[in-house]
Amino acid sequence: MEYTHRDEHLTPYDVIISGGEIVSGTSLVLGRGDIAIRGEKIARIAPHVDVPCRRRIDAKGLLVLPGLIDPHVHTSLPMRGTVSSDDPASATAAALFGGVTTIIDFTEQRAGQNLPESLRDKLSLLAGHAHTDYALHVNVTDFGPGFEERLAADLAAVVRLGAISFKVFPCYSKEGHAISRDHLKTLLKMSDAMGLLVLVHAENDRILLANEEKLLATGQIAPRDYPRSRPPRAEARAISDVIEAARAVDAAVYFVHVSTAGGLKRIVAGRQRASKPIYLETCPHYLILDESVYTGLDAAQFMVAPPLRAPEHREALLKGLGRGHVDVVATDHCPFLRNQKDRPGAPFTEIPNGLPGVETRLALLFTIAVMPRLITLERLVDLTSTNPAMIMGLYPRKGCIRPGSDADLVLFDPNTQWTIQPSGLHMNTDFSPHDGFKATGQVRTVLLRGKVVLENGALCSCKSGRYLKRDPQGLSAGAGP
Ligand code: URP
Numbered sequence: 001m002e003y004t005h006r007d008e009h010l011t012p013y014d015v016i017i018s019g020g021e022i023v024s025g026t027s028l029v030l031g032r033g034d035i036a037i038r039g040e041k042i043a044r045i046a047p048h049v050d051v052p053c054r055r056r057i058d059a060k061g062l063l064v065l066p067g068l069i070d071p072h073v074h075t076s077l078p079m080r081g082t083v084s085s086d087d088p089a090s091a092t093a094a095a096l097f098g099g100v101t102t103i104i105d106f107t108e109q110r111a112g113q114n115l116p117e118s119l120r121d122k123l124s125l126l127a128g129h130a131h132t133d134y135a136l137h138v139n140v141t142d143f144g145p146g147f148e149e150r151l152a153a154d155l156a157a158v159v160r161l162g163a164i165s166f167k168v169f170p171c172y173s174k175e176g177h178a179i180s181r182d183h184l185k186t187l188l189k190m191s192d193a194m195g196l197l198v199l200v201h202a203e204n205d206r207i208l209l210a211n212e213e214k215l216l217a218t219g220q221i222a223p224r225d226y227p228r229s230r231p232p233r234a235e236a237r238a239i240s241d242v243i244e245a246a247r248a249v250d251a252a253v254y255f256v257h258v259s260t261a262g263g264l265k266r267i268v269a270g271r272q273r274a275s276k277p278i279y280l281e282t283c284p285h286y287l288i289l290d291e292s293v294y295t296g297l298d299a300a301q302f303m304v305a306p307p308l309r310a311p312e313h314r315e316a317l318l319k320g321l322g323r324g325h326v327d328v329v330a331t332d333h334c335p336f337l338r339n340q341k342d343r344p345g346a347p348f349t350e351i352p353n354g355l356p357g358v359e360t361r362l363a364l365l366f367t368i369a370v371m372p373r374l375i376t377l378e379r380l381v382d383l384t385s386t387n388p389a390m391i392m393g394l395y396p397r398k399g400c401i402r403p404g405s406d407a408d409l410v411l412f413d414p415n416t417q418w419t420i421q422p423s424g425l426h427m428n429t430d431f432s433p434h435d436g437f438k439a440t441g442q443v444r445t446v447l448l449r450g451k452v453v454l455e456n457g458a459l460c461s462c463k464s465g466r467y468l469k470r471d472p473q474g475l476s477a478g479a480g481p
């Protein structure tokens with residue numbers, strides 16, 4: 001193993017990470033060795049780099065992973081009269097504790113606001129506050145008069161600002177956010193032609209509305225009734241419809257937070273007939289928890305959309321993970337404080353949806369999937385770093401350990417055992433859906449572009465996170481996993 005950057009010359013290295021087990025995804029199996037960093041970049045990878053450097057970090061006994069990318073994070077998301085409790089600073093600080101060096105957050109489009117304005121708004125909220133690098137997906141939720149006529153110019157303006165991915169909802173018609181089938185096809189077609197990617201929160205609007213109406217009309221308004229308002233078939237149906245729309249215009253599509261066996265099955269089947277990728281993202285909570293949490297006292301705390309499902313869905317997703325059907329495990333990080341969700345007597349429609357997760361993904365996946373040998377360490381890196389980088393246009397700057405890539409590195413101790421408790425975590429919430437979970441493996445040290453930002457479990461970052469401008473060439477260069 002000897003990989004050297006072409007600009008290699010004799011000035012000393014800034015940092016050498018030595019003696020760790022280097023894991024950089026399935027496309028480049030590295031093994032034990034040293035990583036030499038100059039400035040913000042990885043300069044050399046070799047069994048031993050015995051030359052002067054400003055700082056040597058001993059990684060013996062540790063895994064060295066590329067910084068994780070969480071492509072599904074909400075900071076300060078307004079919802080149901082409140083705002084999710086992690087702002088850009090607290091979410092990205094917590095992210096570092098979980099080995100995450102890049103997040104992708106979302107814009108919020110106000111009614112009547114155009115897409116580039118919504119992107120500028122969110123960029124100004126993040127600027128100067130992030131401890132990790134960050135990019136943005138652009139939510140498309142306003143379909144007022146002239147939507148189709150304006151779309152090409154709006155997409156082009158957004159691309160100039162460095163965003164290349166768009167998220168839509170076929171549901172939430174009551175809020176005025178639901179995209180129609182025709183608008184979806186237009187967006188998919190235009191995006192594909194411009195080299196952009198559409199992300200979909202797939203739940204069928206009519207099924208959600210009918211179920212919610214029935215439950216509310218019969219007084220079944222408590223958080224324990226909530227999962228029945230969003231049944232598994234709502235997801236499966238929406239996924240089928242969106243796959244059909246994408247096929248009709250020959251476009252790629254990315255499904256966020258897939259939670260059901262039916263959704264997974266339709267995506268796997270859809271891929272057989274599609275010429276463009278159909279990406280599948282799921283989240284740790286759908287791989288670990290099930291709907292039994294809604295029978296307990298903390299039912300409101302576990303409210304998330306889509307809801308946690310019956311155990312057979314979790315089993316199917318785990319099997320799909322092991323068989324390679326899942327492209328990305330993200331978190332859909334969207335925490336609230338307990339008192340934001342505890343609204344005794346309020347109908348579930350007034351309680352905000354979302355769970356914390358940006359900090360716990362690596363340890364959870366290591367414990368449930370790598371330890372029992374469901375997936376390899378390289379696959380873990382693919383699912384949490386390399387694939388998000390490739391799919392979202394950040395590769396090879398991010399998502400791998402190669403000379404020339406950003407020196408975003410995580411030193412992970414695979415032998416520590418610890419118990420997840422909200423008080424021991426750094427997300428701005430007093431609730432964790434995994435409270436009491438016995439985890440194996442913990443992040444020790446994190447480097448962001450060559451700078452140590454978390455050391456031996458202590459934060460030493462000074463909000464040096466940068467906005468990552470992406471371009472459509474980046475998407476096709478990554479070419480997907
Ligand atoms: O309940 C959730 N998932 N809240 C965040 C917003 C979304 O739909 O992803």
Ligand code: ZN
Nearest residue numbers: 201256257305
């Ligand atoms: Zn969603």
Ligand code: ZN
Nearest residue numbers: 072074332334
């Ligand atoms: Zn989300």
